[in-house]
Amino acid sequence: MAKKLMKGCEAVAEAAIQAGCRYFFGYPITPQNDIPEYMSARLPKVGGCFLQAESEIAAINMVYGASGAGARVMTSSSSPGISLKMEGISYLAGAELPCVIVNMMRGGPGLGSIQASQGDYFQATKGGGHGDYHMIVLAPSSVQEAIDLMQDAFDLADIYRTPVMMLADGIIGQMMEPVEFKETTKKRELPEKTWAATGWKEGCGRDRAVINSLYIENEELQEMNDRLQARYATIQAEETRCELYNTEGAEIILCAYGTIARICKSAIALAAKEGVKVGLVRPITIWPFPTDAMRNAICQDSVTSAITVEVNAGQMFEDVRLAVDGKKKVDFLGRPGSFVPTAEEILDKIKQIRRA
Amino acid sequence: MADIKFKKTPILTDAILHYCPGCGHGIVHRLVAEVIEELGIQDRTVGVVPVGCAVFGYRYFNVDTMEAAHGRAPAVATGIKRVHPQNVVFTYQGDGDLASIGAGEIVHAAHRGEKITTIFINNAIYGMTGGQMAPTTLVGQKTTTSPYGRDEAHCGKPIRVAEMLATIEGSAYIERVAVNSTANIIKAKKAIKKAFEMQIAGKGFTLIEVLSNCPTNWGMSAVESMDWLEQNMIPYYPLGVKKCKED
Numbered sequence: 001m002a003k004k005l006m007k008g009c010e011a012v013a014e015a016a017i018q019a020g021c022r023y024f025f026g027y028p029i030t031p032q033n034d035i036p037e038y039m040s041a042r043l044p045k046v047g048g049c050f051l052q053a054e055s056e057i058a059a060i061n062m063v064y065g066a067s068g069a070g071a072r073v074m075t076s077s078s079s080p081g082i083s084l085k086m087e088g089i090s091y092l093a094g095a096e097l098p099c100v101i102v103n104m105m106r107g108g109p110g111l112g113s114i115q116a117s118q119g120d121y122f123q124a125t126k127g128g129g130h131g132d133y134h135m136i137v138l139a140p141s142s143v144q145e146a147i148d149l150m151q152d153a154f155d156l157a158d159i160y161r162t163p164v165m166m167l168a169d170g171i172i173g174q175m176m177e178p179v180e181f182k183e184t185t186k187k188r189e190l191p192e193k194t195w196a197a198t199g200w201k202e203g204c205g206r207d208r209a210v211i212n213s214l215y216i217e218n219e220e221l222q223e224m225n226d227r228l229q230a231r232y233a234t235i236q237a238e239e240t241r242c243e244l245y246n247t248e249g250a251e252i253i254l255c256a257y258g259t260i261a262r263i264c265k266s267a268i269a270l271a272a273k274e275g276v277k278v279g280l281v282r283p284i285t286i287w288p289f290p291t292d293a294m295r296n297a298i299c300q301d302s303v304t305s306a307i308t309v310e311v312n313a314g315q316m317f318e319d320v321r322l323a324v325d326g327k328k329k330v331d332f333l334g335r336p337g338s339f340v341p342t343a344e345e346i347l348d349k350i351k352q353i354r355r356a
Numbered sequence: 357m358a359d360i361k362f363k364k365t366p367i368l369t370d371a372i373l374h375y376c377p378g379c380g381h382g383i384v385h386r387l388v389a390e391v392i393e394e395l396g397i398q399d400r401t402v403g404v405v406p407v408g409c410a411v412f413g414y415r416y417f418n419v420d421t422m423e424a425a426h427g428r429a430p431a432v433a434t435g436i437k438r439v440h441p442q443n444v445v446f447t448y449q450g451d452g453d454l455a456s457i458g459a460g461e462i463v464h465a466a467h468r469g470e471k472i473t474t475i476f477i478n479n480a481i482y483g484m485t486g487g488q489m490a491p492t493t494l495v496g497q498k499t500t501t502s503p504y505g506r507d508e509a510h511c512g513k514p515i516r517v518a519e520m521l522a523t524i525e526g527s528a529y530i531e532r533v534a535v536n537s538t539a540n541i542i543k544a545k546k547a548i549k550k551a552f553e554m555q556i557a558g559k560g561f562t563l564i565e566v567l568s569n570c571p572t573n574w575g576m577s578a579v580e581s582m583d584w585l586e587q588n589m590i591p592y593y594p595l596g597v598k599k600c601k602e603d
């Protein structure tokens with residue numbers, strides 16, 4: 001199929017439809033309005049349903065109802081809207097319901113800005129809502145990768161009966177890039193949704209469906225949590241993904257995800273011109289976090305130190321330090337708000353660290 | 357053997373209700389279940405239960421059910437109905453759930469003309485959490501968070517949900533009933549059946565507000581609470597059909 005120029009938000013929406021998503025519930029917020037707009041035009045034409053909810057809270061609970069009824073369903077928003085969805089996300093996790101949530105991150109806290117940011121890493125990977133749960137969090141670094149990850153997002157949600165978040169910075173959502181929609185070659189086997197609430201009577205071939213996250217007895221709640229934790233362990237073992245770029249024998253390792261990882265690659269090219277070998281570890285799943293790959297890359301003998309580069313005050317920075325466990329020095333480059341570092345700034349940081 | 361004339365509806369499970377003695381929830385559960393049985397719609401009904409006293413509704417209604425977050429049942433029901441328009445979808449919500457934290461969700465479900473049926477239990481108090489003031493608590497009524505009686509100047513008068521939702525274009529059938537006497541219980545069942553029928557006919561949003569009692573948190577015997585409902589609630593919350601959009 002020929003490549004075409006497409007805006008990130010629209011590409012994500014189209015990829016979701018091609019992945020079989022037929023239901024979308026959302027609420028307007030910049031910089032992701034192109035997703036609901038695209039869905040409102042396309043979904044009715046493919047036999048699906050787009051509904052603009054009265055709030056982010058209602059939207060995520062509509063997702064809960066549609067998912068519980070067995071549908072492939074998604075919502076999208078940007079940072080402040082995702083905060084509102086967090087109650088619903090915790091319920092989705094507790095009720096073991098699959099869905100996809102896209103967060104095109106903007107600056108925060110509070111109303112923040114409408115410029116790109118990575119300020120929601122903690123929220124996405126460490127909870128956000130209440131209780132011991134995780135989402136699978138996918139972090140594309142290009143529009144093409146966002147498209148490619150969309151099929152995975154829906155499949156992973158169904159396989160593990162969990163909400164999956166695509167966490168992208170606003171740049172991915174608003175940028176136009178040449179993209180290609182490839183035929184999915186390796187379709188994963190998906191479990192049948194025998195648990196869905198679609199209408200039941202005795203002898204219809206399945207148990208009565210109860211979609212629920214309430215377990216009032218300690219033992220039952222423990223059992224539910226054990227089931228979730230076991231599933232999270234499987235996800236960590238089976239689904240962790242990252243890109244290693246130029247890491248073999250590197251002197252300095254950059255750690256970055258999303259659009260920022262691409263700027264890091266430009267900085268690596270600049271450093272190479274000056275004879276400095278710099279590598280990059282780019283998590284594609286930020287939960288599960290690629291702890292082993294991160295540790296192995298940074299703890300090579302050739303590496304003197306690592307630099308985490310983010311558009312926040314240092315959030316993934318904590319996971320990188322945990323992975324390295326004090327065995328190497330880990331530095332940080334980034335600012336909260338919406339200042340995206342340039343390749344030159346990253347190069348300056350590399351030079352500064354080599355001088356030290 | 358004696359000829360058994362009265363049987364429990366199979367749309368209620370055999371689970372033992374957790375409700376307090378004398379509480380109206382058990383009556384309303386049975387009315388809803390009997391209506392589902394009589395309409396022959398068990399195999400296409402999905403219920404959505406609230407946070408509040410009816411939080412364990414999924415144990416009792418013998419249909420597919422979903423437990424919603426506090427106040428969010430109308431949004432959850434919307435998701436279900438949009439995926440399976442042929443399903444009959446109902447929510448069962450209390451006054452804290454529906455009229456306070458879920459006020460936005462219920463108004464907009466009505467506004468969209470969402471083809472669902474809401475059974476709204478108004479007992480003028482938060483039951484599950486131990487008797488706090490609800491948006492429906494009467495002026496002067498003492499609760500654990502209005503220990504001197506609800507003060508109108510401080511927190512307003514109680515919300516009349518049925519009247520409010522009847523003004524919304526998308527609502528098709530709205531009626532207020534009570535379950536404090538046999539006559540009223542018979543009327544309540546008719547209203548619930550009508551609402552389900554209007555949903556099935558695709559007319560729009562339907563809601564039955566049921567005035568019910570809470571002997572435990574009102575600090576009364578069951579019989580006293582029925583009288584209190586009659587003398588105090590019905591005058592402020594008049595019974596009857598508030599909206600009927602039949603073509």
